[in-house]
Amino acid sequence: MPGDAGPPSTRSSRPWDIEYSRCTPVTRRDECCGPPGSRRPESCTPSHVTRRANENPRLVEAVRQRIRDSGPITAADLEQRVDKLGSWWSWDDGKVVLEHLFHRGEVVVVRRKRDFTRLYDLPERVLPASALDAPTPTEAEARKELLAIAARSMGVATLEDMADYHRQWRPRSSKPLVAELVEEGVLLPVTVEGWTKPAYLHRDAKLPRAVDARALLSPFDSLVWHRDRNERLFDFHYRIEIYTPAPKRVYGYYVLPYLLGDRIVGRVDLKADRPAGVLRVQGAYAEPGVDTAAAASPLIEELRLMAEWLELDIVASADRGELAEALRRAGRPRLEQDHSE
DNA sequence: AGATGACGCAACGAGTAATA
DNA sequence: TATTACTCGTTGCGTCATCT
Numbered sequence: 001m002p003g004d005a006g007p008p009s010t011r012s013s014r015p016w017d018i019e020y021s022r023c024t025p026v027t028r029r030d031e032c033c034g035p036p037g038s039r040r041p042e043s044c045t046p047s048h049v050t051r052r053a054n055e056n057p058r059l060v061e062a063v064r065q066r067i068r069d070s071g072p073i074t075a076a077d078l079e080q081r082v083d084k085l086g087s088w089w090s091w092d093d094g095k096v097v098l099e100h101l102f103h104r105g106e107v108v109v110v111r112r113k114r115d116f117t118r119l120y121d122l123p124e125r126v127l128p129a130s131a132l133d134a135p136t137p138t139e140a141e142a143r144k145e146l147l148a149i150a151a152r153s154m155g156v157a158t159l160e161d162m163a164d165y166h167r168q169w170r171p172r173s174s175k176p177l178v179a180e181l182v183e184e185g186v187l188l189p190v191t192v193e194g195w196t197k198p199a200y201l202h203r204d205a206k207l208p209r210a211v212d213a214r215a216l217l218s219p220f221d222s223l224v225w226h227r228d229r230n231e232r233l234f235d236f237h238y239r240i241e242i243y244t245p246a247p248k249r250v251y252g253y254y255v256l257p258y259l260l261g262d263r264i265v266g267r268v269d270l271k272a273d274r275p276a277g278v279l280r281v282q283g284a285y286a287e288p289g290v291d292t293a294a295a296a297s298p299l300i301e302e303l304r305l306m307a308e309w310l311e312l313d314i315v316a317s318a319d320r321g322e323l324a325e326a327l328r329r330a331g332r333p334r335l336e337q338d339h340s341e
Numbered sequence: 342a343g344a345t346g347a348c349g350c351a352a353c354g355a356g357t358a359a360t361a
Numbered sequence: 362t363a364t365t366a367c368t369c370g371t372t373g374c375g376t377c378a379t380c381t
Contacts, residue, residue: 075370095370172344219372240373242352253352
């Protein structure tokens, strides 16, 4: 959220940080798809990155040389601050080349600096020998294994769900690999009520008797980031609105879905006001049919946990959204009303 | 018809340098 | 030393045209 230094994983100094997708947890088991630093499938690389890098081979070589000579760098360390395409969300040539090398496995992201900036270095400087020496799978082998991992993580999923989990674009191209997984008995074709596309159940999928979850989800949590699956599973329409002009926002700049039990029952617009030491709940919204009183108490606990984690002293709630009133009732006297606006 | 790609549009926080 | 101005980086979305 605004003012947030990011989840602990982005702040830690892990020896390496690989991201098959932006936020999907990458476990040691995922290394079976090749060591971090190995070349990633073309289908996971944005085409414009490959195209722009290929148009600029001299710059690619210069960036390689720069990292070899002077160690880990960020995009801002490069002199090539040219050809920036737009005001933001556009990479200049230096950043494009670094991402190109990252996708090719020639560099790895060592860690992120406090402002999320990626720090790139050579794999051989940061990876253990066991990872460097592991055999590199073929693209098909790697993609198939990633699909299996995705299916196991999701339990039941469509082809598109599995492909999206590790950002394998062009899901249709995954079809033959999924067919192989079915053939091998890893996946079982099933139908899911209300789903229009074929679904697959992983052979290790388990159906828990009860789900007793309680969490404020990051907008980039793998549970909610595939918007289509999200709507199929939870009937929860979610769009991140940091990219939406302020007047057009429905819920707020940085809104976190609120998971309670096995449902997403609401969402809160949070801001970490560090100078004041306050976690501001700028809006608290309930999904239709949700018992707001029952949802409010556990939400307060989650908000306090969040404040504690962010090292903020107070949680203050503004009077916006269906949950706001219930939140204040349940929180009295330890939850302050936010009059800051 | 559905998949795919191109493209336009969109905000904030952190860090740092300049200035008062 | 505090404040201000500026730079930089970033984890999408929707629409439309073209392709398969």
